[in-house]
Amino acid sequence: MTDAISHEDAGDWPLDRLMVIGTNHRRSSEDTRDRLFIEEARLPQFLAAIEQARLGQAVVVSTCNRTEVHLLASEAERGRERLIDLMSLWADLDRDQLATELYIRSGRDALRHMFAVAASLDSLVIGEPEVFGQVKDAHRIARKHDLVGRELELVYQTAYAIAKKVRNQTGIGQGAVSIAAAAQSVARDLHGDLGDCTLLLAGAGDMGELIAASLAERGIGRILVTDRLAARARLVARRLDCHWSEIDDLDRLLAEADLVLTAGGSRRYMIDKDRAMAAVKRRRFRPVLMIDTAVPGDIDPQVDEIDEVFFYRIEDLEKIAAEGRGGREEKADQAWALIEAEIDNFVRDRAQRAAVPAIADLRKRFEAVRADALAESHGDAEKATRLLINRLLHTPTQALKDLATTTDGAGTVEWVKAQKLLSRLFELEDKPLGRDDVPGDPEQENKE
16 A cells, blocks of 8 residues: 555544546536546556655546545645645546536545445436446546555445445335336335336337346346337347347247337337237236337327236336435435434544553553552552552652642643543542642652
């Protein structure tokens, strides 16, 4: 790890050295995002530039909607300015022009951003799981190139735990938010595992192909394509990597299909009630989902009167998607509240880890004094405890005397601070100590 930061286990690095510098779909133009985009094959090149510049620990997340660097800088100001230089060189953009389209977040704001990105709260579509995988891939690549030390690793592991908590406790990823996702949802509700299902795409309209492609990505078993023009059917089948048939085979294809997507829009029904009923009979009355994406429609609405046919129009899917989007926005408020609480926990835990070396030194000192007291007491418990108390109090007693002498005693700011610290550390009674109340040297008292 280049420029390793000391006290890694204690976590005592200044929080303002953690920063996020980048841009996304809300902050910059499409042209700027295209220029900044770093494809995975070229990511090692950009990471190498960060390492050569000795900027610190870093992960680069680059997708179609965002490119940002999560940096734990060796030096905050130098790291920020040098990283903007590297990004402007990569994008071949004027530095000042690029800076106006970047967000720069540090400390708690950087934590909040990183946690929100991992939890899919900063995505174009709230709750979509893809960004979580993209963040994990970016993290993996940075680790492979030795740019993630224990400090940044801790931030990422915390982000993953928070993302899981947000998803489990709010259900923000549930519900379809696009027409394609809505189609997938109703198909699963009807058929369960789509891996054993056959999809028929009848017609070559864009929406039908989009939904078919989405179902293909999610593992539908088989896709068949037909269209009134054989050339169009062949073209779509080639893009979907599936089989096609002449439109004259429609009746046979309908009998094989568990899902039917129509996308013709020819102003006359491709599937009427009689044709649908004949297909159901040939299917031995197994249920079939029919989705009409065409405008005007390809399927006679009367097919919905058949018990085994589950019929959806494009507006039905849009309604499902709209409900899903609305539900996610409501759940986002719960998710943000969780993130704020987790930021507080992270900052508090970091601060407590920073105290570990001091606590260890204090315990080591006390154990040494205890060992000496036991050795000198020769088994006399009363003598051992008296020696132990007096020797543990000797140094702080002398320090209090010195403080009283140099600050004119009770009432001064330094004295009040010391009193409050003592009360907090040893749960002393919360009342002012006068100058005459300072105890004598316990070591001397013991001798007397």
